[in-house]
Amino acid sequence: MSEALANGYLESLLQGQSNLPRSPRGWLNTLRADALERANALSVPTTRDEEWRYTDLSPLYQKSFHHAPPAALPARAELTAYAVPEAGCTLTFVDGHFVPELSTACADPALTVMPFSAALAEQDPTLQAHLARHAVLGDDPFVAVNTAWLQDGVLLRVHAGRSAATAVHVLYVSTRAEGASYPRLLVVAEANGECTVVEDFVALQPAAYLTNGVTEVALADGARVRHVRVQRESIAAFHFGTCAVRIGRNARYLSSAVALGARISRFNLNITQADEGAESVLDGLALIRDKQLADTHSMLDHVQPHGRSRQLFKSIVDDTAHAVFNGKIFVRQGAQRTDSAQQSRSLLLSPRARVDTKPQLEIFADDVKCAHGAAVGQLEAEQVFYLKSRGLDEASARNLLTFAFAGEIIRGIALPSLARQLEHIVLQQTQKQTSYRNIQ
């Protein structure tokens, strides 16, 4: 692919951006302008870029996507399948646009939850203080494009010392073929605040569209944030997501990120354990088939002493699908007594399935505990035989074992209704995989 074509692609994504209504807040207009400038200076990635070595985006570049309001709003009934009863409120975005009619207000006294439009109107200082300060404009063109389009989004503020009794649910619904949406979420947990937030990316039709989202999470000292991210886009979609997290002193961030959908998906999880005693627990699961490609790049930066991190990434890959996991761990010179462990485990269900998994540790402190491991394999023949020797047929045995492999991540999701939904999807998909295999 020529540079010219590549550059042209970003331009095409930015078409219409200049028509965005100017915000009454000058800082936001400046931010967008900076982002636009940055996007114009960057080109789209190719497999020649180290960060994109395994992820060929050429199928994306053959399609064009445009940011536009939804043609029609989905009926409430179409969204009931995605309901999370444990959530105290749901904020629904359709094709990237906030839809109050499909959203509920948050009554939890521990939280302030509002769309950016409201936060801007109220001149909430939190927004300006944090927006684009964690997911900074760097070399990633997708972050730059998202920021250039910055208009709608959710601000979730957890009040100091308060613990939210219910979860916040942000639902991103795609309805349009060829649509492009740029979701944005900012979570700011003040000192010792505690909350759970769910981001769920869903599609109402099996169309090709683009989602390019950015989430920022800032945890002040002693804060606790549980973050569940479910990517169940249509199988033809393109999904790019960056989640940038800053963890303060003795604060704890727990993440469960599940990737099920999209033709090509890329999730960047960038964590900075910025102060002493910061902790993160990162669970990830990719369950893909057909020609899907799911790429997870994580970057976990231990900056100060006594940090702790636990990362478990699992992928289940069938047919000719391709999973990528790149897990960077930095331990800075000052980050003594860091205790870090990373595990990546992949299950290949077909001879043509592919996994690229790469742990990448850079350790500059000498008094640290850093463990990492990567395992790629098939279902264990001994386990399959054990189940068969008890009367289960081959297909049921394989389904059960595949389900169990995914279960470790799904069981870690503290919202029972969502965990059940995901279990159901996994079960369906493993069964589908089997019938598929039987046809061949």
Place this chain on the structure above:
Amino acid sequence: MLKIENLHATVDGKQILRGIDLEVGAGEVHAIMGPNGSGKSTLAAVLAGRDGYEVTAGRALYQGQDLLALAPEDRARQGVFLAFQYPVEIPGVGNAYFMRAALNATRKARGEEEVDAIDFLELIKSKMQLLEMNQALLSRSVNEGFSGGEKKRNEILQMAILEPVLAILDEVDSGLDIDALRVVASGVNGLRTPDNAVVLVTHYQRLLNYIVPDFVHVMDEGRVLRTGGKDLALELESRGYDWVTQGAGTGVTA
């Protein structure tokens, strides 16, 4: 019930079984003994249908049909049960869920109604009591983190749930202390009926004090060297396997 004739089998091209003849009738308990490497566990594995074993000659008839032609799951559904020497750990699959899936696979194959979760729980709890098992093991993953004794009891629990016609117990006594051995043995004895049969594969005579066999077969180098009653096991205990393997056991008498 089970008739094995001239059974030969190889693993990775290596001849392990070299002509086994054995007949097991309903209501009988057979013990298969022998030194390490004699082929006892291979025989059990071949009967259960484990991958990687090639039958090169002979046959095994179970209830009149060719057992070796059946898939492992079909053998199980028709009442053949293997208690594993090393029960397999399956992280992420609940023990109770697993056993109910096994029972229902078998029941479905027989055209019987499936057992729902509530009835099953009642059934399995009563069986666990007989085996003096901790009910916490129900909600744990299959065999994961179980002690050696818990794993063996869990095998017998599956046997109790599935009520096999032919149970092959592969070194079910290994790694058990005397109390656990008694519990496991009484569990097995409690499952005996005039219509089913038990084949015990064991290295030691000790187990046979608790589960008394009708026949004892001594194997070595892939053959049955000698067959006798329960006294044969006692004689082995006092005189050692050499007594049979080095000439004393002459004819194949099974």
